[in-house]
Amino acid sequence: MGDQRPATGVRSFPIDGGRIEVFELPGGPGRPLLVLGGVELGLRPLAGTDTVLMNRWLRRAERRRVVVVGRPIPDDPADASLLLHPRAAAKAVARAVALAGLADRSLGVEAESGGGRISLWLALDHPELVARLVLASVAAETPTGSPMAERLGRWIALAEARDWGRLFAGFAQQMRPAGESGAPDAFTAAARLQPHPSTPERFIAELRATLDPSSFVTHRLREIRVPTLVLAGGRDQVVPADVSQGVAEGIPGARFELDPECGHTVRTAFRGYDELVEAFLAEGDP
Numbered sequence: 001m002g003d004q005r006p007a008t009g010v011r012s013f014p015i016d017g018g019r020i021e022v023f024e025l026p027g028g029p030g031r032p033l034l035v036l037g038g039v040e041l042g043l044r045p046l047a048g049t050d051t052v053l054m055n056r057w058l059r060r061a062e063r064r065r066v067v068v069v070g071r072p073i074p075d076d077p078a079d080a081s082l083l084l085h086p087r088a089a090a091k092a093v094a095r096a097v098a099l100a101g102l103a104d105r106s107l108g109v110e111a112e113s114g115g116g117r118i119s120l121w122l123a124l125d126h127p128e129l130v131a132r133l134v135l136a137s138v139a140a141e142t143p144t145g146s147p148m149a150e151r152l153g154r155w156i157a158l159a160e161a162r163d164w165g166r167l168f169a170g171f172a173q174q175m176r177p178a179g180e181s182g183a184p185d186a187f188t189a190a191a192r193l194q195p196h197p198s199t200p201e202r203f204i205a206e207l208r209a210t211l212d213p214s215s216f217v218t219h220r221l222r223e224i225r226v227p228t229l230v231l232a233g234g235r236d237q238v239v240p241a242d243v244s245q246g247v248a249e250g251i252p253g254a255r256f257e258l259d260p261e262c263g264h265t266v267r268t269a270f271r272g273y274d275e276l277v278e279a280f281l282a283e284g285d286p
Contacts, residue, residue, distance in 0.1 A: 009024065010022065013099040015092045017072075019075075020092045020095070024065070024100065025053070026061065027062065027064045028063040028064055032105055033065065033067065033110055034097065034107045034108070036110075036116075036119055037114075038112045039113060039114035039207065046070040060278065063278060067102065067107075071202060072088070072092045073202070077199075077202075084206040085215060086118045086215045091126075105129075109122065111134065111136070113138065114206060114210060116247075117210070120224070121215075124220055132283075133224070133229070134229045134280060136232075136267055137264055140250065141218045142211050148238070148239065149211060155171075156208060176237070177262065178236075218246075221247065227253065227284060229254070229277070230254055230256045230257070231266050232245060232258050232262075233262030234259060234262060235263050236263055236266075237263060239264065244256075259271050
């Protein structure tokens, strides 16, 4: 019979000051799904990662079209701080959705970590695009002096010093559940293949924007009126579970789910994640 997988590909769309990439996976008749990832170390362009994206999202595409949107890529690296602010990124995502032919559809949105804050801004500034929200390991703000802010500050310092070895090693450890050690994980293996970020200016800019109070949305969570599912890991070393729970408590009617043994990589380590998320998304299908 040959390979029956649907054709896929990464497309690049123009935005003000740069471009943004979109990976599309055709799927079933359910409500289309927009996917936003976390702050990937190195912020590699989507182009060239087609196989990885296919393997991760093919199951979700059994029910619905999947559209994975990357972070803005500035024409001038000096503009990274402008384009990587979560609110500006949300505007770029809305443009990508329109150019991908989905401007007339309200979407399910599945977002993780840093992508979660972008999705919150998307729901606030472009509510016509968002029908349901799935937020994994998300923080609506990064208060000055908090453990999260201190950790980000250390990452920024290491990145600006181009001390990639220590930065990668720290990332690999902090992605694991608190108190867990052992063999290197997939993140560590990927870091070995690319010993420094491909676009460090984007990585640094997004981390800095996460610390910027103008990116905080805690005071506006009550304005979000779509069904929302928030998932967190009880052993998350990057975004503590109570922070994600606070996001759920701020959004009217939001549902909160906790896996006590999960760390920061909720999408891959949360017990029953795909089944739980797909059931929630299916509740909003036409």
